[in-house]
Each structure stands twice: as C-alpha cells, then as structure tokens.
Amino acid sequence: MSALYKRCCLLSFLLVAVSINSLSKINADEGMWLFNDLPKDYLKSKHGFEPTDEWADKLMKSCVRFNVGGSASFISSNGLVLTNHHVAFDTLSKLSNDENNYAKDGFLAKSMDSELKAPDLELNQLQKITDVTDKVNESVTADMAPADAAKARRARIDEIQTAATDESGLRSDVVTLYGGGKYHLYQYKKYTDVRLVWAPEAGIAFFGGDADNFEYPRFNLDATIFRVYEDGMPAKIEHFLKWSENGPDENELVFVAGNPGRTSRIFTTDALKHQRDTRMPYILDFIRRREVLLQQFGLGGPEKERIAKDQLFGIQNSRKAYMGMLGGLQDPSVMATAEAAEQKLLEKVKSTPELQEYASAWDKIADVQKRKAEMQGQGVLISSRMFSIAQELVQMATEDQKPSSERLREFQDSGRDSLEQQLFSSAPIYPELQQAVLADEIARMCEIRGADDELCQKILAGKNPIDRASELIMGSKLGDPEVRRKVATGGIEAIKSSDDPLIKLALIVDDKVRADRKVSEELGEIEKQAYAQISKVLFAANGTSVYPDATFTLRLAFGPVTGYEEKGKSIPAFTDIDGTFAHEEGHAGQKDFDLPETWAAARGKIPGGTKMNFVCTADIIGGNSGSPVVNKDLELVGLIFDGNIQSLIADYAYTDKQGRSVSVHSNAIREALRYVYDAETLADQLGK
C-alpha cells in the first residue's frame, strides 16, 4: 500500500523550506512533465541527456494506465503488464472468495489457461496527444455566465471526444491542463480482457504494514503481473520495456513514466486555507469514521475481515496521507512561505500593465472557497456502492433522453463503454457490508443535517438508520449485474415503474443531487477561469517552461537514484534481501512483520545481496503507483510503489532535500519469481 494510489498526498513534519507556487521555475529535478512538452533543454544541460521524439513515443506507448487509479507498463511482447500489488488489490479482492484469498495469499498461474480474468479492469495505453485548446475555447465567449460557459465547454469537449472516437476507435479524453489554460486530447487504446498471472502474498507486498507505510528503508515486493488479451489470445505488444540486467547504479539518472493523480501546486493561499481548515478536516472525519466502521465489521470473523480489507487498505492509506498533508498546511512556516510567494506574484501583477486584468482572479477564488465552505456536508452524502449503482441507473435514464453533449459528463456517449464496464461489473457485492456502510452513511447525513431535516426524514422513512439500511439492501436486486443491465435497457420507464427500494431512494434525492451538482460545477467553472488567468500570470512571470498540475494522465518525472540524510543518519539509496530478513527479525512479534512462509523457505536460495527497494528524487504523487522506472536505454530498472514521508508535501510543492520516491528493484521481482515462487517460465518472459 502506498501514498501513490489514487489519492494524492503530502506529509509534512519537514523543516526543509519548500517552494510553494513554484510552478514557476524548474527547481532541481522537479516536475511531472507532459510527454508532448518534455523539458529537453533542462535534461540536456543538467544531465547531458536529450530524449528524442522516438524515445518519448516508445516510452509513452510502453506505459499503461489502470483506470481504477494507478500506473503500469508492458513488459513483454506477449502482453504482460507490471503494476503494484496494491494497485491490483481491488481486482485481487474481487477474484477472491471465502475459499481462495488471492489478495492475501498470492496467486501464480501455472499456465496461460489458468490465468484469471479480472471482472472489471480497463487498461489504457496512450497513443496520441493533440492540443485542442483553441477548439474548446471557441465555444465560450467572455460575456457568458459561468454556468453557460461550463455547459458550452462541456458540450464542445463531448463533440471533440465523440468525433475523435468515431474516427479512430480509440478512447478519447479531453484533458484540462494548467487549471484551464490548455486543453489536450488524449487518445488511448483500451484493453478490457485483463487476466491475473502472478501476485505475491500480502505479507511481502505490504511487508511492515501500516507501520512502515510512507517509511524508508523499505523491503517490499509490491508487484503484481497481469496479461492483456485480445480476441481471447494474449495481445501482441509492439512497445514494451526491456528488463534491465542489473537495475540502476547509485546516482544514475532514471525516469518515471506514470499517471500522477492530482496536484494543487497552483492553489492560492485562500484555496490552501480552505483545504486546511475546512475540506481536509471534513474528509479526515469521514475517513476515520469509515476506517472504524470497516474494522468493526471485520471483527465479525475471517470472511468479514476479508470482505472489508480492500476498502480498509485504501482508507488507512488515505488517512495517513491526508493527516500528513493537513499537518503540513497547519505548519505556520509552510503557510508563510506560500503567502510570501503569492505576495510577490501579486506585486508583479500590479506592476505589469498587461497583467492587471488578471488581478481579480485571486479574489474570485477566495469567494469560491467561501461558497464551498457553506456547501460542505450539506449535500446527499450517501457514499455506498449499492446506492451509487441505483443513482447511476436513475441518472442515466434521465440523461439518455438528452443529446450526448447536453448530458452530465459521465453519461456522454464518448465515455459510455467505460461507464458500463464498471456499472455492469460482475465483481461480487457483499450485502452485509453494504448494509453496514449504508446505515452509517444515512446516520452521517442525519448528523450533519439534523435528523429532523425533511430530506433525512424521507430517507429514514420512519426507521432508524440500521433498520432502514437493512430494508433497502435486502429489498434491492441491484447486486445482480444482469438486473442492472435490464433496468438500464428499460430506460426511464423501467426506472419510473421500478419497485426496487434503492432506485426509489435515488429518485427521492435526485433533485437535490442535481441542484448541488449544478452549483458545484458553476463554482468549478469560476475557479477554472480564475486559475487559467493565474496560469497566464505565471507564464508571463516565469516563461513557458512550466509543467501543469497533475491530471491522472501520463507524465514524465526524473532524478538520480540517491539516498539522503535524516536525523543525522545517512539513509542509503538501496536495500537488499539480507536487510529484508533482518527487518523481520528486528520487528519480531509485531503485526505485519512476518514474512510469508515461501520467503522463509527460499532464504539461502535467493542470491545474497539481491537488491529489494531503492529511492530516487523523481517528482511523483498518488496515481504514480505501479509506474515503471527506466534508464536512458528504456530498460525497466524499478517499479514505483511509495513516497517517503518527506516527499508527501508533493501535492503542494516539490522538495528533493529528503523527499524520495520509493521503488521495487527490478532484480527483486526477477529473483523472487525464480527463487521464491518457482516461476522460472514467467521470469524468462520479462522484457522479452
């Protein structure tokens, strides 16, 4: 598990000065760079390496995005895909049942026949990036109200996406960059037949558990291998990464290609304070609440524990990340740095005539924060899988009556396949867990709005939250994907005549949900326009060589493999297999520090000194989990799986003083396959 999965993160107890709003100039090896705008000059002057367009194209096409939130790469001509165990965990859990707990105990397909098909994975391979900024902006005029502008922009984006999909057959997403300063069209080849080949035990993938999460030195084999299929056969892959013989040298420049989820380096101080005082405390209360709920649920026995584990892992990871992020923002010196940087920029705006029209951007953002604070927690808060399914079906039926470009974004034609892939997934849904979660969500909504609130009373329907949730889940048939498909096919009539209690509930709250969403999109549009203006100020102040905030699209980061100093101690760049066993012994009796039996049995067989993990200074964040780490020759040398505590301020700023990304060493994966898992055949395919 790691900071780098889905959620962006930041930890903070750093005393190092960090550059906030440094979107500006390149600070050391900072940056999550666009593949169509790599910092070639910087790489050449600083590192003596100039990537060619062919180099970039080859790397781009060797990369894979996990739509559930993670990164990966092709590592063989016959479709093997390498990612983290914790990125795969959701799928591993869905493939597990009360007899085979692959998420915990691992899996190895002895032959291709026995590879296990994932119920709802969609993998994306980026093919092409096109700048469509002008096309998108043509649709918006200066005199449009924010809501109209947002609507016009959404419609135009859908047109572009649909046309591109129709023309190419590729998944086509328009991505908003620089907070609205640019729009690029990303086109992907999709793989939806994805099969599990190998996963190690959770005991080595997440060795050290929550206690070691975000720590370094580490000793984890946080890796899993899938294979993509086309037409029932292993896909033939043209672009894949070769496997490095020995991995990286110390101080060697390496590259990380992956999909960082979201950064907020452009945020104004008002936006940062909104995060600090309003949004993050709210999210953390929710996270802790869900964590406690899932743990309590898991006390009901080993099977319940297994069922709750996937969500619990993610929740605990997010909690640790958000707590760090919040701790950083609460540091008076961090905020003072941000305020000083902003003040400097504002002075530049005031003193530069052609920038003065943008001065109001900061105030607009401040106003939006106030509105957001008022709205927080006032919506329909029910975060539950079964309820979401009902809500999607209800909304889809209404939206499908409109032309694609006027629909809510997720129901537009261009994303329909991906939507249905999730909505009709055969992944198991466990009623008991659904009940516990829904009861707690109804209770939470009653707490925040007050139980006498009209909407709450409608939701409760005369019952307490636990009884009401039980009635809703037990009475619903939406757990069955075939029922969902049938309801979806039936359109608005099927919805109106449905007696499914969850669909009825979704109908009750639909007006409120839509009204809230409208306001929230309006506020988003105001922010988008304001940040686009601030981007222009930053371009003007610092030149064009800046990278945009992360958007869960492919980016290139880089930096040398190098250790750091901490509390007066030198932390080495690499760890090895001997350290792994020593780490187990040093934490005897501690939860999550027992290596799996396979590793105890292989002790002595794995060559001594085999490298396990390493750190480098590449600028990464949540979403980068599973990213390949490659050398200049595009050989795979590592697999990103975490950032250390000191790196986690990355949501707001980059630092390479102590901040490091943490990777599994390529040798560790190969030798583990050979000596621990008796998977010589698989090991032989790596990079071939």
Place this chain on the structure above:
Amino acid sequence: MSALYKRCCLLSFLLVAVSINSLSKINADEGMWLFNDLPKDYLKSKHGFEPTDEWADKLMKSCVRFNVGGSASFISSNGLVLTNHHVAFDTLSKLSNDENNYAKDGFLAKSMDSELKAPDLELNQLQKITDVTDKVNESVTADMAPADAAKARRARIDEIQTAATDESGLRSDVVTLYGGGKYHLYQYKKYTDVRLVWAPEAGIAFFGGDADNFEYPRFNLDATIFRVYEDGMPAKIEHFLKWSENGPDENELVFVAGNPGRTSRIFTTDALKHQRDTRMPYILDFIRRREVLLQQFGLGGPEKERIAKDQLFGIQNSRKAYMGMLGGLQDPSVMATAEAAEQKLLEKVKSTPELQEYASAWDKIADVQKRKAEMQGQGVLISSRMFSIAQELVQMATEDQKPSSERLREFQDSGRDSLEQQLFSSAPIYPELQQAVLADEIARMCEIRGADDELCQKILAGKNPIDRASELIMGSKLGDPEVRRKVATGGIEAIKSSDDPLIKLALIVDDKVRADRKVSEELGEIEKQAYAQISKVLFAANGTSVYPDATFTLRLAFGPVTGYEEKGKSIPAFTDIDGTFAHEEGHAGQKDFDLPETWAAARGKIPGGTKMNFVCTADIIGGNSGSPVVNKDLELVGLIFDGNIQSLIADYAYTDKQGRSVSVHSNAIREALRYVYDAETLADQLGK
C-alpha cells in the same frame, strides 16, 4: 469491557416501544432507587418482599465505589473487594510494564506480601445520606442572576461539605438530585491503600472482545479482586457480602447495588435533539479520531500496543455505546414517543393553575441548547493527561489564593485529598503516547477554530502540531510526580516563574478556559433551575414515588433472573462452562476468541455445568460495572459487567422486553479460582 464503565450508554435498534419521560410511574421493575427512599411498597406488592432499614444499611455499607468510574463490593471480613476486570483495567495497566503485562496476562498474589499496591485508587464506602435541600436552597434567592445563584449555591455546598468532613472525618459530597429538585449529603469512608490480589487474563475477562461487547449469551469472567488496607494491615470490614452457595435460581428476584453514572430520563425533547444532532456527533468524531490514533500508535510494536491499550479499550467501548445511543435518538419513532409524552405533560401544565409558572422551563432549556451548540468545539480542546496536569497546577495556584467556597469546585478544601491522590499519582506516564495525543489535540483545535486563529497560533508557536507537541512533552518535567508536588507546593510564584513549557502553555490558554467555564456553568445553572421546575411538574403529575436520574451515587435496582425472546429465538437466562468452550470453537480463527492456556488446561477439571453468566431485568447503566448482584438474604450471586444491546437505551428510558443486565455468576468466580487459577486459599476467603 462493557457498556457499564464510566459512560452511560444506549443502543437502539429496538422496535419495542419505550417509555420516555417515564420518570413518572414505575414501569415494571424500572428504577435506580435512592437507598434512603427505596420503593418498599412496590417491592412488597409486586414481589412480596419488603426490605427493612437494616437490610438496606447492611447492603449500602457492603458496597464500594471506584472513583475512576465503577462499582464493587466487600466480599470478606479481611478487606477483599470484588469488581470487574474492566473496572480494574486502568490500575492493571498502571501496574504493568514492559516485562509484566498484568492487564493482559493476569495476576495472582501467592501471599498477602505479594499483593500489588495500586498507584492512585480511591475507594469509597457510603456511610450516611442526609437531605440538605433546604440548607442549600436558603443560599439562593429568586432575584439572583444565574451566575450569582450558581456561585451562591457552590459556596453553600462547599460550606456544608467542609463542615461535614470536619465533623466526621468522612468524605462528604453534596449530590444534586432530580436535576436540582433535591440536594443530599453523601458521606463516605475512604480507602486509598488498595492492593491487587487477583486478576484473570484479558482473554477470559474480555472473551469475544469488541465483537461480543453488548451481546448475550456471553461467557466472560470479567472479575478482579483487590484488598483494602488500613495502617499497612488488611482492613477489618464489618459489612460484607456472604457468598451464595449456588447463585440465583431462574426467575428469582435479585438486587443490584451500584453507582450508575448518569441518565437523562428527564431530558426535554429539545435537549434530546441537541444530543442527537450536535453533541453526540461531535463526541463520536472525537472518539473515532482517538481510536484511530491509538491504534496507529500501537502499530509501533508490542510495548506501544500495551501502553495504548487501556485508553483504547475505553474508547472503543464508548464508541459502540454512543453509536447505539445516537442510533436510538435518530429513530423517528423513538423521538415521536418522547414528543407525545412531553406534549401530554405540557397540557397538564397549561390546565393546572398551580403549575403554570413552570411552563417556561421547557423554553429555557431550548435556549440553553442553542447556546451550547454555538459554543461546541469553540473552547480549548486539549484533552491530554500531561496538559491536564499542567492546567490543574496552574489553576490550583490561582484558586488557592481565594477562600475555599469561592474556588472552582474541584479545588475546594472538601475535595482536596481526592484531587491530590490523582494529581500526584505515581502511575507511569509515557512521553511517546503523550506526544502523539497532544499533537493530535493541537491539530484538532486548529481544524475546528481554523489554524489562523490567534489562540491556535499562540499554541503552535510557529511550529506544526507534531513538532510543537514534541517540544512541549520533551521539554516538560511534569511526568515526574515529585516535580508536580514541588510545583504545587510553590504556589502562584512557582507557576509564574516556571519555565516548564506545558505550564507556560496552560497559562496562555487560562483566560479562555476560565471564560468558557463561566459561560458553561451559567448555562448549567439555567438548566438546573429549569429541570428542578420540571421535576416539580412530574411530582405533581405522578406522585412522589419517583427515582432521580443517575448521579454516580449508590442506587438500588432489581428484577428477576430471566431470559428473553430475540428474532424468534429463546435466549436462556444462564450460560455455563460447556458453552464457554463451545463458543471458542464456534469462533475459531477469530480475534479475541482464544481462551487463555490456563482455561484449556483446566478443561475437564472445572465441574461440567458450572454457570458462567446470567441476565436479569435490573435497571442499570454505565458506572454499574462491578456492582454486586445479591439475593434477598444479601448473599452475592453475581457481578454486573455489561448490558445487552437492547438495554442500552437506558440513558433515556427503561425497557424489560429484551433489555437485560449481564452478570458473571458467583459460581464462575469461585470455581475459576479453585480449578483454573489454583487459588484455593483465596476462594476459601470469599464471603467469610
């Protein structure tokens, strides 16, 4: 662990109709009765038993109150005291260290010499109850402002307590009953030399763990035995309970004598809604936050897990109890019942000329709820042991400059011994845990007030919460009780000249703390006066035979030993040793369901059919933990340790349809001492 420790509790998923504001008439075997006002007529007519004054006096003096929050009884002439393991847990933890974990592994003193002295226990034995209502009320006139009235009342209470202590040498507490309708003086003999004699392993005391908490059937030996000493010798005890040979029969009437903590059966619906929508959600967020923090801390290794366990136990227990309580209040039918009952009472007030002057009481309470909601979370929130110590020292130094009757209540002369017993306790304080807790509390305060808040900035002193907490705890010497004693002796000068960072912090926040407390006491006084008026209405409406809400003072409850129906199944009144082993087997592989080795070894030795636990209908709540259950002949037949889920609405209402209090059977304790713990000598002393 149990619902009955410290916190009062309520669970709720009950569909049974419950009587709210039923303070009124006796409903079945409802009631937590005053020992000086027992429901003799009811007992006689319903159960054919009339307790004599001697009977009541004997039972009263056989009871013991644990000031940390729990009940107990004398069970031998040589000072043996029986309570729950979970009441003793705080002391067991304080006596444990990294070598001997008595809290987990149990303890048996092989001889009196090896009994272990508790660092800060104070046990109270009630001697006398006197009605002092008139004396207290003389001090208050109708034209006084609430703040003045509260002050006058506090001063008079201190005078009464001090005079009573001076005269008798007993601990003397004036207790507010019927929300201010009556004041009684309770006088206790104190025991402060309390030694641990025997505790079983946590594995049997808390068998089934959090999963089984609030459940029935149960199989726990939630018991621990202490001995009180006087002048270094085992105390000679005149009033103690005999040990029943066989325990209670099914349907036999039994009595529970203990100290229920707090009930709120008099609450108006506005007050209930304040609990539901404002106070409980706030408390639960705090509880979950602390739970997650303590768990994360415990991941640092076995010793850290041990250190955090005591607080974690209490927190998890409270969470489950509060969640149930809240779930009950969120049930529309529960609130509707309360509203109907209140409406009826209000109609009575309007139609009865002599009651009309009290009609405004409900509005006053409603106003107070609004004020409380505004204040919630706006104070100095730092809930941390080390900070509390600093704060007590700072406040004590200021308060001691005033005459006793004008001081904040806890610093008055009459309670000084008990205050110092806690303040100078030699119980270990663990800096690492203190740091983690303090950092989180500072962060919490910043979240609620916003980190830019002036007071927060003063508290942070330029650092993030984690670094600041580290500086405060590492720089403070208050962990050493001798340092505390020295600072206390030095008075106000020692405080002013102290360079202890925690004392400095306590000084920074002192004005705010005092101002908040003043407002909160004012609001409390308004409520007190209003509830006193409502009590008068209830007396008028229902006659005088009513019991007051619980006040952590000795009360008598009663009811037959009897099972109940649940989900169509008959739940028997008793469980036995065979069920204990079956319960372990039925939950194989589940956390907290492994019996200790001693029990496995004793299997076959303990007589088959030995009763373990039983249920009865007695009306109990948090604070009753450890209460003796006795028969008409005042023989000990059981030891209260929990209430089942259905009983936990008791904070607001009593129900005997399914609600049951859960006890350890007296036989279980005796046979366990004999056959599991090889403690024949101790077993022979029971009841002798």
